[in-house]
Amino acid sequence: MQTKLIPILAISTLFAANADAAAFSFSTGDSDYRIATGAQAGGTSKEIESADDFVLTQHTHLNQATFTGLLANGATLGDIANVNVEIYRVFGKDSVNPPSGRVPTRVNSPSDVAFLGRESASNSLSYSVTLLNGNASAANSVINGIHPLPDQTTGGEGAVSGQEVRFDINFNDAISLAADHYFFVPQVELKNGNFLWLSAAKPIVGGSGPFTPDLQSWIRDENLDPDWLRIGTDIVGGTTFNQAFSVSGVSAVPLPGATWLFLSGMLGVMGLGKRRKAAA
Incomplete structure (x- = not known):
């Protein structure tokens, strides 16, 4: 022996x-304030998930992430109770197929259920919060207007303001992902008010640059689950959005x-x- x-x-x-290992990073760039959409993990508010995509071309370990949004409707830094990050694959993985037919399409949407996740409550992630602007505004919002067919196109719920904050995430338990197309879904649990994820430019400007296909952002709440709506095409109409986030780590080199x-x-x-x- x-x-x-x-x-x-x-x-x-x-x-x-x-x-060998190569550094990996992806970013959609800074907020463009066109829209702010619900991204909250229940608590005193209903659960809402907003999702935006990224692509990995080889096996990657994600160690960090950031996302930027508004603490709105009276929420402050002191109201933050928990932070979650979930990773979804693209429909029809992890999904019932054919889908329910309650939304215009599920093509290129997130899957029905999360592939994996991390949360501060279980210490699988840690985070810090930076106040970027004490009084920032987005031109439009989606919080309550998330409806199945035929009432999905509301145009949005109008301008919203709040404290602009950036969450810097460390995955204490690294997220290991094979080469594939994924959706990044952050959620903030608050004791009061709403957390709204801010949009970023589409096509990407000032981030990691365009990639193909760069899918638009999607949203759902408890009532729409397991389906998703396109924030731009289905709800607002006539436009598309990215969301402000980044992910980084190391990619394995064969x-x-x-x-x-x-x-x-x-x-x-x-x-x-x-x-x-x-x-x-």
């Missing part, structure tokens, strides 16, 4: 030396092919490959 431990450790060291061949050969020399095949 001890005679095989040294080569195994050598292979592990070689793997670690060759397995080992070069020659290194994999060498490792395979070493396993064969040690007889580990044969035992694995026999065990299978």
Whole structure:
């Protein structure tokens, strides 16, 4: 047993030396104040989820995130009770298909249920909050006007103001995701008032740059669940939105092919490959 431990450790060291990691970051840029949409985890208010998308081209560990919004309708920093971040895949993964037909489309929407999540209440994420503007405004809003067909197009609920804040998130338990298309869904639980997620420019300006496809943002509340509506196309009409957020971490860079061949050969020399095949 001890005679095989040294080569195994050598292979592990070689793997670690060759397995590289590249910094990953994605951002939609700064808020453009066109709209602010509900992003709250219940508490004294109804639960609302707003979602915007990002793409990973290789396996990635997300360690940090940010999102920017308004503490509105009397909410202050002291009212923040809990912060959640959920990751959704694109419909029809994690979903009943065909869908209910209560919304105009589910094409390119978030899935029915979250793929995974983190929350401050369970210490799987920690956060800090920065006050950016004590009196900021968005030109339009969506909080209560989230309705299934045929009443989905309300035009929005008009201008809203509040304290503009940025949440800086650390995932204490890193979010590990395979290459795929995802939606980022933050929620803030408040003791009073509403948290509204601010929009960002679409196409992206001043962030990580356009990517294809850059899907528009979506929204739902408890009554619409598990369906989603497009904030721009379905509710406001005639426009599309992104939301102000970023995610960052490290992406795994695959080992070069020659290194994999060498490792395979070493396993064969040690007889580990044969035992694995026999065990299978």
